[in-house]
Amino acid sequence: MALLQLTLAIIKPHIIKNPTSLKGIQNVILKSSFKVVRSKRKPISLEEAQYFYEEHKHKFFYNRLVTFMTSGASDLYILAKENAIKDWRSLMGPTKVYRSQFEAPDTIRGKYGLSDTRNATHGSDSPETARREIGVFFPEFDYDKWFREEEAKFRCSQLKFSSDEFVHSVDSH
Numbered sequence: 326m327a328l329l330q331l332t333l334a335i336i337k338p339h340i341i342k343n344p345t346s347l348k349g350i351q352n353v354i355l356k357s358s359f360k361v362v363r364s365k366r367k368p369i370s371l372e373e374a375q376y377f378y379e380e381h382k383h384k385f386f387y388n389r390l391v392t393f394m395t396s397g398a399s400d401l402y403i404l405a406k407e408n409a410i411k412d413w414r415s416l417m418g419p420t421k422v423y424r425s426q427f428e429a430p431d432t433i434r435g436k437y438g439l440s441d442t443r444n445a446t447h448g449s450d451s452p453e454t455a456r457r458e459i460g461v462f463f464p465e466f467d468y469d470k471w472f473r474e475e476e477a478k479f480r481c482s483q484l485k486f487s488s489d490e491f492v493h494s495v496d497s498h
């Protein structure tokens with residue numbers, strides 16, 4: 326089996342307010358064999374949202390995007406899998422709500438997206454952005470150290486899963 330790849334997933338605020346939708350998306354993650362390396366729930370701050378979406382600063386939707394992303398708690402997951410970045414984005418489906426609903430109704434955004442802004446989830450779009458985005462929300466996470474010391478264990482060993490914390494860990498027994 327090839328090296329695991331890491332990606333940052335965000336479950337956006339309107340989903341956290343709807344437990345049934347949240348469960349549906351968590352089930353997709355687990356059924357698709359992602360390992361959840363880190364997991365936290367918190368309200369994203371204005372500074373974090375502005376920095377995170379810096380590339381969209383001059384777009385017409387930037388203000389509503391940052392306003393929405395700071396409107397309540399989000400779930401933040403570091404997901405691991407071979408091809409995690411591409412696989413997670415294909416499970417999410419197209420960015421725009423009509424496109425996802427008409428062309429990919431079975432994807433996460435097709436099922437749970439409410440608008441182009443409130444499109445349910447985020448996923449990193451390249452290994453470089455994954456590294457940057459993980460650093461924004463998990464500053465305590467040492468990315469290089471994880472690949473040195475944890476990647477092989479996550480790939481090869483038995484893992485435990487905590488449904489309360491929605492996170493996997495290496496089973497040392």
Ligand SMILES: Nc1ccn([C@@H]2O[C@H](COP(=O)(O)OP(=O)(O)OP(=O)(O)O)[C@@H](O)[C@H]2O)c(=O)n1
Nearest residue numbers: 385386389390393421422439440441442443444
């Ligand atoms: N200059 C603009 C403004 C809006 N739109 C598009 O117009 C649609 C409707 O915009 P709006 O009614 O503001 O969306 P909302 O339903 O309010 O949803 P949200 O703000 O969460 O996207 C969206 O698909 C948006 O991408 C666009 O293409 N160009």
Ligand SMILES: Nc1ncnc2c1ncn2[C@@H]1O[C@H](COP(=O)(O)OP(=O)(O)O)[C@@H](O)[C@H]1O
Nearest residue numbers: 381386390419420441442443444446447448450
């Ligand atoms: N045309 C749009 N109208 C409103 N919001 C948008 C639009 N395009 C993108 N967004 C919001 O900005 C986020 C970031 O956009 P982008 O990076 O292009 O998409 P993705 O999240 O698929 O990588 C989207 O997930 C969505 O919440």
Ligand SMILES: [Mg+2]
Nearest residue numbers: 447448449450
């Ligand atoms: Mg993007």
